[in-house]
Amino acid sequence: TWLRRLRSPRAWACCGSCRSPPGGCCPGVLPCNGGERGLQVLGGTRDHPPAYTALRERLLAAVVTCFKRHGAAAIDTPVLELRETLMGKYGEEAKLIYELQDQGGELLALRYDLTVPFARYLAMNKITNMKRYHIAKVYRRDNPATTRGRYREFYQCDFDIAGQFDPMIPDAECLKIVHEILSDLQLGDFLIKVNDRRILNGIFAVCGIPESKFVTACCTVDKLDKVPWEEVRGEMVGEKGLSPEAADHIGEYVQLHGGLELIERLLQDPKLSQNKLAKEGLGDMKLLFEYLTLFGITGKISFDLSLARGLDYYTGVIFEAVLLQQENEHVEEPVSVGSVAGGGRYDGLVGMFDPKGRKVPCVGVSIGIERIFSILEQRMKASGEKVRTTETQVLVATPHKHLLAARLKLISELWAAGIKAEMLYKKDPKLLKQLQYCEDTGIPLAAIVGEQELTDGVVKLRDVATRVEVDIPREKLVDEIRRRLEP
Amino acid sequence: TWLRRLRSPRAWACCGSCRSPPGGCCPGVLPCNGGERGLQVLGGTRDHPPAYTALRERLLAAVVTCFKRHGAAAIDTPVLELRETLMGKYGEEAKLIYELQDQGGELLALRYDLTVPFARYLAMNKITNMKRYHIAKVYRRDNPATTRGRYREFYQCDFDIAGQFDPMIPDAECLKIVHEILSDLQLGDFLIKVNDRRILNGIFAVCGIPESKFVTACCTVDKLDKVPWEEVRGEMVGEKGLSPEAADHIGEYVQLHGGLELIERLLQDPKLSQNKLAKEGLGDMKLLFEYLTLFGITGKISFDLSLARGLDYYTGVIFEAVLLQQENEHVEEPVSVGSVAGGGRYDGLVGMFDPKGRKVPCVGVSIGIERIFSILEQRMKASGEKVRTTETQVLVATPHKHLLAARLKLISELWAAGIKAEMLYKKDPKLLKQLQYCEDTGIPLAAIVGEQELTDGVVKLRDVATRVEVDIPREKLVDEIRRRLEP
CATH class of the missing domain: 3.40.50.800 (Anticodon-binding domain)
Incomplete structure (x- = not known):
């Protein structure tokens, strides 16, 4: 329905950057890249011309409608954070944080995501219970030339539930939200992969990996969505120094994916069932699937043991939604064309900010709005559809x-x-x-x-x-x- | 109407930061200022909790509705600009620009307002004709302790018309927009003061001030809304080194305010009518009042020769809207309680970015959304009205x-x-x-x-x-x- 509104038959064809000369309009919603040499914006940032802004506003409106349907309130936090707020939260990625010049003793940085500021906000205001969304720009000192499609300034679009609740009820709602948004936006077929950090860590433990190597093993497993197992195994044995036997053992687990029956099977697994963490994770995964069944969305959910997610702070359920390519219908299984949403449970982050370490359990989801926008933009360009940039009647x-x-x-x-x-x-x-x-x-x-x-x-x-x-x-x-x- | 929607009888009483413990809600929309020492945000920035965000969203929606009613398209530009883009555009205020650490040869700064980025956008994309609005955060390295109510990160809310058109038609629309917004928001009685930089400069010229002192004289005149003429005269003669006769002569002009009859009178003024700039300015002012009469809004417009506006880049019509205090009804004339909108014509700014100096005339208005928000917030607090932060049905x-x-x-x-x-x-x-x-x-x-x-x-x-x-x-x-x- 929201997409239909975009398809006005008598829409303005222009990017909004060239109302004159008349008739000399650019062909789509992509911004003009004309402009004098020497007059430019920072690489990795961009102006958003009217057609872009109008399309983005409509996309965000669809997402906000879903967040509000689930009872979330909006907050906003400053773009400028004290540098100490951001330090020690992102692991190696911290090198990408934009820092400001010293302004008389104040060490400042531009926010890197919306999750750490949310945790800081909860701790600072002693909030133990909140359902919020936040849509705003974040900043990464990435090299835009080497990372295609990645920007230094881009929108994030987050929904999070903070509070001590009965297990898996808020987690299930986060997955329901991803399902609703991806369905509403009609982006094509998608799959939501689900795993649990406790299950992964349990697997590493039963495979004989020392706890100090869990994080690095996790990072290597996370590459399984891009490279085949042989390569991942190579990295484990080579760079990461795991034994070939341990790597093979891990491989047996992390290549598994399925549904409730896989959970049941792993709960019976003689080794995993002896591991406390894994058992907890599997028990909760079973509960999650029960709730997702009641929501009627298990058809697009896959319990996927290769899903690991990059960020350090996840402590339980993790998930990631990918769009499935259906153009090449001779391919047996649909191919994933990239992540469009992700999230998980991070029960320790708020406690890092609280002077007494009081924890506030949190689970949340981030909608990959920039990626979704690119897809919609490409689609409109391909179809010759236009976006009206004004509403004049x-x-x-x-x-x-x-x-x-x-x-x-x-x-x-x-x-x-x-x-x-x-x-x-x-x-x-x-x-x-x-x-x-x-x-x-x-x-x-x-x-x-x-x-x-x-x-x-x-x-x-x-x-x-x-x-x-x-x-x-x-x-x-x-x-x-x-x-x-x-x- | 938009305000009525805020007044839900069964609204949530809380600032959104304290859902629990139940019943322990804070009294209004002001954010909780609790929080541990050592855990804080940068002074002069603030978190916007749900009640604040909800109220602000509704306020902005009312403003955007007006901008769209007048056919404007939205754009967005990066928060990060190349430092050279901002340099040389703000005069002395440039010292308040936030600069980033050198990131391998890139000198970056946070945008200081939305006008200079708009001019840069027009020049870069060779746009000669555009009606746009832009609502976004801007950054000032102000000292928040010494400037009460001024923030280092705050929203601006701009509407501008760029293009070569017949005189005063877009300028009149900008004033119409201010009138509509202030009326819609029901902020109480207001007055829109109008002047023209050409008239001011003409006055300085006929009073014998050398052109090199126009800018500084302008700054001094601008203080007339806060201090009496005697003080302004003192500064002119003392600090600025004008002759007492010249200052007195200026004083005769800049204390005038009125409507069409004042314009007619000054057009007959034997000295001013001989000055080319002043004559042009007065001719256009007459035309402006004609158009404002057709719009039916001259009742709240005052041609006020003391209005000067701080920024360097204005070249023609300037204006500023102030709210009038009506509480003390024994006061003869209503007292101004501060500016809530301002703007003017800046025909030279785009040309500063164009390598060939090609000019694109512009006129625009900035709505003082932070000040208006404070007024609404105080009013709701005083009345005990509450804002719902979610829309759950x-x-x-x-x-x-x-x-x-x-x-x-x-x-x-x-x-x-x-x-x-x-x-x-x-x-x-x-x-x-x-x-x-x-x-x-x-x-x-x-x-x-x-x-x-x-x-x-x-x-x-x-x-x-x-x-x-x-x-x-x-x-x-x-x-x-x-x-x-x-x-």
Whole structure:
């Protein structure tokens, strides 16, 4: 439904950066990359022209609608954080944090994500219970040239539930939200992979890996969605120094994926069932699947033991949604084309900020809005669909000279009635130019007043698409415009 | 109308930072300032808790509605700009620009306002014609301790019209927009002061001030809204080194304010009418008042020769809206309580970015959203009004144990129908706790399923305010909820 609204037949074709010269519009929503040398923005950041902004606003509106449907409140936190707030939370990625110049003793940085500021906010305000969403820009000192499609400034779009609750109920809701959003946006078939850090750590333990190597083993396993097992095994044995036997043993587990039956099987696994962490994780995974069954969404959920997720702070359930490519129908299994949402449980992060280490368990999801936006943008470009960048309903026009006063009076009346109206900023514009402006920018109606109309107390209302003109008594104009614009 | 929507009788009383302990809510929309020492945000920045964010979103929605009514498109630009983009545009204020640490040769800064990035955007993309709005955070390295109510990170809210048009038509629309927004927001009586930099410069010229001192004279005149003429005169003669005669002569002009008749009078002024700049400015001012008369808004417009505005880049019409205090009714003239919008024409800024100096005339207005927000916040606090921070319509509840599955199934059905629904994340919550949650957070309806309701195929729908409960057949529940929630 939200996508249908984007598909206006008489939409403005332009990126919004080139209203003039008329007719010289760029072909889609991609920003013009013209511009003088020497006049530029920082690499890895970009201007968002009107067509981009309009499409993004609609996409975000669809996401926010879902977050609100689930009872979340919005918060905002500063882009500037004290540097100490961010330090020690991101592991190796901390080198990508943007730092500011010393401003008289204050060490500042630009926020790196929305999760750490949320945890800081909870701890600082002693909040133990909250369901919030936050959509805002974050900053990474990434090298934009070497990491394609990754920006230094980009939007994150997070939903989190903080609080001590009965197991897996909030976790299940996070997965439900991902399912709803990806379904609503009609991005094609998708799969939500689910795993649990406790299960992974349990596997490492029963395979004889020392606890000090859990994190690094986790990172290596995480590559399984991009490279085959042989390569991952090579890295484990080579770089990470695991024994070939341990690596093979891990391989037997992490290549498994399935549903409830796999959980049941692993719960019976003679080794895993002896490991406390793994047992807890599997028990909760079973409960999670029960709840997901009640939500009716297990069809798109896969318990996937290769899912590990990069970030340090996860402590329980982790998940990641991928879109499945269906174009090559001869391929046996659908191919994943990239992650569009991810998240998990992080029960220790708030405690890192609390002076007494008081924990607030949290689970949350981040919607990969930039990636989804790229997909929608490419799709619209391919289909030749256009985005209207303004919502103007009526152009107030005049057919001949010396009628600026008449236009100013009429447009005032329309604005007062809440009608979205524009006029050209010329004293005596040509009628053709005014109508052309309607065509170019997708304005559906023109309200035309000439001497004759003024004398008769009417306004000529023109349907721009059909070119049909009807005289409407001035006092009925607003009602008639509203009637015409009814959905 | 937008304000009425804020005044929900059963609204959630809490700042959103303290859902628990129940009943222990803070009294208003002001953020809790609790928090451990040592755990803090940068002075001059702040977290925006849910009640703040909800109120701000509604305020911004009202402003955006107006911008869209006037046909503006939205753009966004990066928070990070190359430092050279910002340098040389703000005069002395440049010392307040936040600079980033050198990141391998890139000199970066945080944007200081939205106007300079807009001019950079126009020049970079060779856009000669655009009507855009932009609402985003800007950054100032101000000392927050010494400047009360001024933040280092705050929202700006700008509408600008770029392009070569017939004189005063876009300028009049900017004033119309200020008038509409301040009227819509019901902030009380206001006045929009208008002047023109060309008139001011003409006055300085005919008073014998050398052109090199125009800018500094302008700054001194700008203080007239805060201090009496005698003090301003003192600064002119003392610090600025103007002759007492010149200062007195300037004083005769800049203390004038009025409407069309004042413009006519100055057009006949034997000295001013001989000055080319002043004559142009006065001619355009007359035209502006003609258009404002057609818009029907001259009642709140004052041609005020003391208005000068701080920024360097204005070249023509300038304006500023102030709220008028009406509480002390014994005061003869209403007292201004501060600027809530301002703007003007800046025809030279885009040319500063264009390698060939090609100019794109611009006029724009900035709505002082932070100040307006403070006023609304204070007003709500004083009246004891509350802001709901979530939009949840129904709480799905159970009256006794072992019914988690029933809640999960029912809430899925509601979500699928687009109903905003929550449930407590407990396996077996007490009914009283569930109903208390409705009261605390302003949820108007509770949908209750027990064994009996499951057997009968109904759901008990409870109106939280009246406590009336009615059994509704399950298949009719969604329709009944929608019917109840109709405005």
